[in-house]
Amino acid sequence: MIYLKLFWSFVQIGLFTIGGGYAAIPLIQNQVVNINEWMSLAEFTDLVTIAELTPGPIAINAATFVGTRMAGPFGSIVATIGCVLPSCVIVSILALLYKKYSSLNIVQGVLGGLRPAVVGMISSAWLSILALALLNGTTALFGLKTFNPYAACIFAASLFILKKFKISPIIIMLCSGLVGLVVYSI
Amino acid sequence: MNKSFKFHLKLFAQTFQISAFTFGGGFVIISLMKKQLVEKLGWLDEKEMLDFTALAQSSPGAVAVNASLLVGYRLAGITGAATALLGTILPPLLIITGISYAYDAFQSNIYIQNSLKGMQAAVAAVIADVVINLGGKIVKEKSVLNILVMIASFVCVAFLKVNIILVILVCGIIGLISTLIKGKKGGEK
Structure with missing residues (x-):
């Protein structure tokens, strides 16, 4: 099931990238090129170039690009949701804590x-x-x-x-x- | 907290615009948010924006996504966070979907490359403006510790390539210790 695989791969990328930006590249490469073989290394290098030339976080760009190539527009949406899901959970908790305790x-x-x-x-x-x-x-x-x-x-x-x-x-x-x-x- | 539908629309429009012009890493979106949401619209104060930057940097995931979630939540609760998230991920989602279908044409189009090159210099100017503004304020506070922390973290990240998480951790501890010392002194009086 390609959708589940896409989703799960990008959940891991979203969860283990801390500090954003270039820290994400080796993680994405590992999932997309090495583990799942969705892309060749040359295609992956192109993806990094595109991500640099276009707006948006590189992890989201990669999720959209890989998702579209593997499973069309729906694939890109699934991969993107997977990519932002860990942020949503963790950052929501942080936002709550900030609201409660930032005046301490x-x-x-x-x-x-x-x-x-x-x-x-x-x-x-x-x-x-x-x-x-x-x-x-x-x-x-x-x-x-x-x-x-x-x-x-x-x-x-x-x-x-x-x-x-x-x-x-x-x-x-x-x-x-x-x-x-x-x-x-x- | 402003929860009207109209405000959510505005929030969506702002985050969409900002995200559509975030070329480069997470600090670009932070600079744009500071210019638009803090300086122009006055939705947040500067301290909050800096706090959110530190939180967004030290949480997992894309900094732009984390920052927009924090800003959205602060402005309009859960629905605000969802609105800001949608505004932030839609531009890259749409643009990359388009490009992945017309990849070769995009890569070899010299006019697109040239416009992007022009924008790159402007991005550098926008961040320079934010840096001058924020750095100037830290210097004006005349706290030696804060100025040292600012310079040290700049040198560590820019030249020594120290991991950002480590810098955040150490500076947080420095802040904590200096507050505890100040608190003790206050208590003795």
Whole structure:
């Protein structure tokens, strides 16, 4: 029964991915390529590329892609539900606990320590995205051979507009997409 | 708590929009949520958003899904969580279903690639804006411990590649200990 198999595989992926994003890739690979042989490794690499190019969490993208390929639209829905089910259960419990206990002194203390850490982690995510956009993902910050001046201009202009005016970030992204389409296509 | 049908529609529209533009990892959706839900709409305060980020990061599953569940629950209870979840998973579900049927055309289309490349730079700008805003506030608080924690966790994750869960665990313990010490001092007075 392919639906049950899809469902169960993605429940495991959803349950054992902690920290999201790239942490999910080896787990998905294990389920999809190694255990169930739904895809070849080459197809899986393509899937990772697509997931990076399209919006949404990589686990959801993988669930939809694998589900559709194996069992059509219904397969994609089943796999996606499997993927989010562990989150729904665990996070609902956390949400309840947060509502009940977030005003406690001790909990406030723990959360107080976490807030600056979260800011640090967001900064770290920003650095890698900036490197990807401006330097084509190279981590050698001083090897500026891959530096992309157009991307730097789009970055600087977007940041300036965001700081100066209260414009929705989504509009900024759409405009930058248009600019990219024009600039890179010429 | 706002439970009207109209609010749920609004919540769905917001999470759908945000999810449709979340290119990249979980911190991108967090940055977009902060800009839209905290700064623009004022549905949440900033502290809550940071708390939810820590919770979403340390729970299993996709960070975007976890964050939307937490935000939805906070705003409108169980039905809010369900609404936000639906809004968050529908865009990737629809887009990837489409792409998996037209995979080759999508992969080789230079115009799509070029637009996506342009958007990537904008994503970096949106997160930069959020980082400047949040980091500036931590610095203004003038708590040496908080500034140190922020810098240390940045260095650990960005350069030393320390596991995020470990960073969250250690910083939570640091927060707990500093509160206990403060509490003791307060008690002695």
